[in-house]
């Protein structure tokens with residue numbers, strides 16, 4: 001017999017037990033309290049979701065599963081949400097769903113209605129006032145529904161989903177401006193640009209990557225809401241740990257999952273030219289991605305905390 005969905009904790013308080021799809025605030029607030037970071041992993045299909053959930057269960061770590069607008073276009077919003085929800089309900093650790101790099105207001109609304117507990121509105125390519133205006137509108141829509149909103153200030157170099165920022169166009173998050181942005185928009189979390197970098201190119205080309213930790217320290221001193229590090233694939237464990245010490249509470253990982261997926265597939269298919277079973281072909285990629293996620297959870301300090 002299945003155990004009940006909620007267990008009473010006393011005083012009428014209920015704890016979700018067998019359904020570990022939770023609101024993102026539970027996961028991030030725990031990270032804030034414990035001074036560690038939680039991984040936000042991008043998914044596009046069943047196999048990546050399996051890799052993240054298996055790693056989370058094994059490492060006893062919470063995880064944020066996020067979809068970009070591109071992932072939703074590829075797999076379908078209903079389909080992706082159902083897959084993530086079903087997978088999350090089978091693990092004993094908290095999993096939350098977040099929209100990464102939202103910029104289409106209609107799609108953001110659909111995600112909120114679908115049950116995402118957090119959405120990002122990325123107005124970082126716009127001038128400050130326009131970014132504030134756009135972000136404020138999303139907060140106005142999402143807040144009454146209990147959904148968290150992530151904003152972004154500063155521009156990361158590189159490419160991800162619909163975003164492409166050349167070297168000359170990237171700039172760091174200005175601490176004073178970040179204070180005004182957070183105050184005026186009332187976002188729940190803030191993505192910062194501190195030398196982090198979007199896309200697989202940095203890994204494939206083995207770029208030498210350094211975070212601007214001094215800039216992060218200045219931002220962190222002034223901003224009291226949780227800070228998010230996008231484009232964090234490929235940075236050394238030491239760099240990421242230092243950023244977490246300075247207040248990063250969510251670390252986004254996409255590119256390393258892509259690289260491990262593609263590398264495992266290329267290897268398997270070149271070595272097994274007579275294999276036609278999709279389950280056998282995709283198996284090694286799931287295992288490789290799971291390893292990446294487990295490694296990240298150890299670095300982020302979320303392992304063993306759920």
Ligand SMILES: [Zn+2]
Nearest residue numbers: 160198230231
């Ligand atoms: Zn990003």
